[in-house]
Amino acid sequence: MxxxxxxxxxxxxxxxxxxxxxxxxxxxxxxxxxxxxxxxxxxxxxxxxxxxxxxxxxxxxxxxxxxxxxxxxxxxxxxxNVSQAELDKKLLDYKYALIVYEYEKEYIEKNLNREVSAGEIEQYYEQNKDNFTLKEIIVRANYIKIEKELNQNKEVQKLMASNSEGSSSQLRELAITAASNYFLEDSTWIKFDEITLNTPLADHQNKVQLLTSRKKPIIVENEGYNYYFNILEYKLQDQVPPVDFVKDEISEIIINKRKVNLAESLQNQVYKRAQDNNEFRIYE
Structure with a gap:
């Protein structure tokens, strides 16, 4: 017993x-x-x-x-019914996963270069463009939400439609003082659904048509507010995004590749050292 x-x-x-x-x-x-x-x-x-x-x-x-x-x-x-050979193999695999993982992790942290240059990002992007097909619409845009009753509405509409030098800084000053909400980072690509969240455009039935036949600016409203959108550029689903939109993703991919290479390099170093020191034998 x-x-x-x-x-x-x-x-x-x-x-x-x-x-x-x-x-x-x-x-x-x-x-x-x-x-x-x-x-x-x-x-x-x-x-x-x-x-x-x-x-x-x-x-x-x-x-x-x-x-x-x-x-x-x-x-x-x-x-x-597990044979001793099979059990030994599983135990070896488990030991490898448990101990070697921690060893490799420490080695990688000490030796990993996390700096990724713009040139490396651009090169990877050009070689792998088709892997970054968009699954949603992205835009470069300016957006301002402002109360209907405010006098600044006319000025917002005018500045949104303007291409004149200095209009961007004037629009930013107006947004800071009068807008209820705004997004004026027009050099940054953003998901269209994010910039239209909590606005009347969020429920628009045909956003592709809205963008392809857009006026400048797009103006929508509800009971208390006017919403102004100046869409400077857009990319639709299934199109290739600009490199700026995926640069962080590419940077992470490059760093992960470096991690894999470091792990492989460490394994090869340990193997070569053991081989040179006659620490193992392989029988034919």
Missing amino acids: ACIALCLTGCDFFKIKTEDQGSSEDPVVAAVDDILLKKSDLDFVTRETTSLTDSSNLAKRYIQSWVKKQVMIREASKSV
Whole structure:
């Protein structure tokens, strides 16, 4: 019959009952058949805690979890036929994933260059344009929401339609002093749905037609406000976005590629060093 033993006493954590259960310095705290869990095995669990009560609770939870896993393994072994070779392979894979991941992660953090130049972004963009097909409309635009009753409405409409030098700065000053909401970053590409959110255009049934046959500016209203949109440029679904819209995404892709290359480089270095030092043999 299988034997399960737990040796816990309040805040003392552990109590030893027989000499077979370990030394007094490192007592056994739980056993499932002949598999033992010792006090030293719990050091990593309680290392970061400062409260004796917290340490005791953490230790108890870990022991219960350990016992459950051991009895499940024992029970599963009765029903599941796993060869030793297959088990060894799975254990090796798990060990690799657990230990090597942390090693590679630390190595990558120390050696990774996170700076991505504009030239690198442009080159990647030109080589992979088709991978960045838009799934929604994006625009470069100016937008102002202003109360209908304000006298500045005429000036907003005039400045929105103007291409004259200085109109942008005048529009910004007017927006700061009179607008309820505005977006005047016209060099920045933004999703059309984001700039029209909470405006009458949000529910427009044919946004493509609205943009392709647009007036300058587009003016819509509701009970209390006028909404002015000056669409300077747009890209529709299935078109290729400008590089500025995807530069952050490209930068992340390039950095991730560097991470992969660093991991592969580390593996090759370790392998080559072990090979040069005759640390392994491969039998034909």
